[in-house]
Amino acid sequence: MSVNQEKDQPRRRQARGERRIAQLLEAAATVFTTTGYTAASTNAIAREAGVSPGTLYQFFPNKEAIAIELGDRLMHEMRETYGEALAPVDPATPLEQAVGAAVDRFIAFNCEHPVFFALMHGPDIPGRITEEHDALHATLLSRIEGLLSSVLPDIRPADLSRTAHMCLGLYKAGLELVLAHEGTERDAYVQELKNALIRYLAPLVGDRLGPTH
Amino acid sequence: MSVNQEKDQPRRRQARGERRIAQLLEAAATVFTTTGYTAASTNAIAREAGVSPGTLYQFFPNKEAIAIELGDRLMHEMRETYGEALAPVDPATPLEQAVGAAVDRFIAFNCEHPVFFALMHGPDIPGRITEEHDALHATLLSRIEGLLSSVLPDIRPADLSRTAHMCLGLYKAGLELVLAHEGTERDAYVQELKNALIRYLAPLVGDRLGPTH
DNA sequence: GGCAAACACGAGAGATCGCTCGCGTTTCTC
DNA sequence: GAGAAACGCGAGCGATCTCTCGTGTTTGCC
Numbered sequence: 001m002s003v004n005q006e007k008d009q010p011r012r013r014q015a016r017g018e019r020r021i022a023q024l025l026e027a028a029a030t031v032f033t034t035t036g037y038t039a040a041s042t043n044a045i046a047r048e049a050g051v052s053p054g055t056l057y058q059f060f061p062n063k064e065a066i067a068i069e070l071g072d073r074l075m076h077e078m079r080e081t082y083g084e085a086l087a088p089v090d091p092a093t094p095l096e097q098a099v100g101a102a103v104d105r106f107i108a109f110n111c112e113h114p115v116f117f118a119l120m121h122g123p124d125i126p127g128r129i130t131e132e133h134d135a136l137h138a139t140l141l142s143r144i145e146g147l148l149s150s151v152l153p154d155i156r157p158a159d160l161s162r163t164a165h166m167c168l169g170l171y172k173a174g175l176e177l178v179l180a181h182e183g184t185e186r187d188a189y190v191q192e193l194k195n196a197l198i199r200y201l202a203p204l205v206g207d208r209l210g211p212t213h
Numbered sequence: 214m215s216v217n218q219e220k221d222q223p224r225r226r227q228a229r230g231e232r233r234i235a236q237l238l239e240a241a242a243t244v245f246t247t248t249g250y251t252a253a254s255t256n257a258i259a260r261e262a263g264v265s266p267g268t269l270y271q272f273f274p275n276k277e278a279i280a281i282e283l284g285d286r287l288m289h290e291m292r293e294t295y296g297e298a299l300a301p302v303d304p305a306t307p308l309e310q311a312v313g314a315a316v317d318r319f320i321a322f323n324c325e326h327p328v329f330f331a332l333m334h335g336p337d338i339p340g341r342i343t344e345e346h347d348a349l350h351a352t353l354l355s356r357i358e359g360l361l362s363s364v365l366p367d368i369r370p371a372d373l374s375r376t377a378h379m380c381l382g383l384y385k386a387g388l389e390l391v392l393a394h395e396g397t398e399r400d401a402y403v404q405e406l407k408n409a410l411i412r413y414l415a416p417l418v419g420d421r422l423g424p425t426h
Numbered sequence: 427g428g429c430a431a432a433c434a435c436g437a438g439a440g441a442t443c444g445c446t447c448g449c450g451t452t453t454c455t456c
Numbered sequence: 457g458a459g460a461a462a463c464g465c466g467a468g469c470g471a472t473c474t475c476t477c478g479t480g481t482t483t484g485c486c
Contacts, residue, residue, distance in 0.1 A: 014453065014462060036337055038251055041443060052465045057445060059463095124249055124337055162398075165390055166405050173386035177378055185375075192379050199412040227432060227483065254473060265435045270475060272433095433482065442473080452463065 021059050024049045025073070028066045029115040037067055038124040064126045067119060071132050074116050078136075082109050095205055098147070099197045103171070107190055110175055117179060121172075140168060151205050163204065170196055234272050237262045238286070241279045242328040250280060251337040277339045280332060284345050287329050291349075295322050308418055311360070312410045316384065320403055323388055330392060334385075353381060364418050376417065383409055 013021075027049035031040045042063050046056040060066045082105045110117055119125060120133045144164040149155060155163075174193030181189055226234075240262035244253045255276050259269040273279045295318045323330055332338060333346045357377040362368060368376070387406030394402055 012454095012462080016453080016463065020463080039337060042445075043443075053445075054447085054466065055464050061445095063444065122337075124252060124335075158398075158401075162401055162405060166387075166402075166409060169386035169390050170383060170409060173382035174379075177382050185371075188371075188375060189379075192375060196379060196383060196409065196413045199416065200409045203412065225432080225484095229433065229483075233433080255475080256473075266475080267436065267477085268434050274475095276474070428486090429484105431482105431484085433480105435478100435480080437477095439476075440474090442471105444469105444471085446469075447467095448465100450463105450465080452461105454461080455459090456457100 017059065020049075020051065020055065021069075024051070024056060024059060024066070025070050028070055029113075032067070032070070033115045033118045036118065036124060037122050037126070037129075042066075064128060067126070068128050068132075070115065071119055071129055074113055074119075075132060075136060077113075078109055078116075082106065095151075095201060096194070096198055099201070100194050103174075103190065103194050103197065106171065107175065107178055107193075110179065114179060117175065137168070141165065144168060148201075148204075155204075163201075166200065167197060170200060230272065233262075233264065233268065234282075237264070237269060237272060237279070238283050241283055242326075245280070245283070246328045246331045249331065249337060250335050250339070250342075255279075277341060280339070281341050281345075283328065284332055284342055287326055287332075288345060288349060290326075291322055291329075295319065308414060309407075309411055312414070313407050316387075316403065316407050316410065319384065320388065320391055320406075323392065327392060330388065350381070354378065357381060361414075361417075368417075376414075379413065380410060383413060 024045065028040070028045045031045050031048050035044075040063075042056055043053050045066065046053045049056070056066075060069070119129060120136075125133070141161075141164050144167050145160050148163060148167075149160055152160070171193070174189065174196065178186055178189045178193065237258065241253070241258045244258050244261050248257075253276075255269055256266050258279065259266045262269070269279075273282070332342060333349075338346075354374070354377050357380050358373050361376055361380075362373055365373070384406065387402065387409065391399055391402045391406065
């Protein structure tokens, strides 16, 4: 979880060092978002941060570690701030509210941290990041499955998994469109994403939580 | 459209050369699909094709040209074989049939040519390919808009565009899931994709073409 | 058969990028 | 204030990748 990696040699950081790390991670975030992970050169990250390549390697053992630390911090913040977005809901909650609240939270997070999308959806990302992404993916899927099964007790496991995958896939598609627009148009796409999810799920949950209003 | 690029010096190809080109493009397709465009090295493509690096450059001026020629041929085949998938339909056609037919055609094409998805969705692809992708994207969007407006004459232009974008986004999300599975599970995802699209569009087209059956 | 052009080879030139190293500067600790 | 450790620099090493070049082989044409 921390930046050091030399075994049991914590390398006490000064305040200046912590500042540099934050600076470098911020620079890496902008470079990763604009050029992607592989195309981003460590020299470019150092330049963006206004330091020399050598200084960068004072704090990170290699390029992958930068992405990993960035991913760790984002993942941590995501779990901390929005971890409850997919908490089990009161079965009496209307489908529209449940979907709307979850979508709003995740969209807000991704709009605040566009690098998250870039790191998680690049086809060129290295092994460790992929592992983290898969872990997050699995977590999200099981959460969604939990929500679905609480509303659909009789669903077959294979259908449950497939429906959860579809929900996540639809969300990702919508997220891409949302991030590609701004202002009121962005808000409109958020609404369309909610519509797509609600309409997709409504027939499954039946009339009880149907989209009538 | 052809491979030569030296100005007005057509470089007459022999039958052997045409065979090599096809061989190299096939090798490039497999390498691109497995490693992505940037990570794919020209030497690896040549090795996959069983020829030397020098031979590769006898037929392609650079790495980008390989991807471009591959994209051109795929694009051509796509327009030729499935260009009518989004042709204007009889307004009396049920929504389910129209969506189902279009999805089936595009899914079949992408399953036959997985490299198409890899080339079009990699974040690392070079300029020319992006242009082609954008052109295809725009074509598909206007086709979808045409279909939608023939069924929804009163829709506002902004809503029309947004709905078309959503349809294409939902399709891409479903395509990714479809390509990630095989056999009967793949078929199930195709059906889910159709469901998602139909349910998304059904409320718009009203009861006339509604999803009842 | 003989000539020119197309095809084929593979070593390596040239460029880029991740990362290191030696040395100088700042900060902490006593 | 002195010593140690953290911080900072930037030239450049080594690895990798795209693309070239000189040379040899095959094919098409008369």
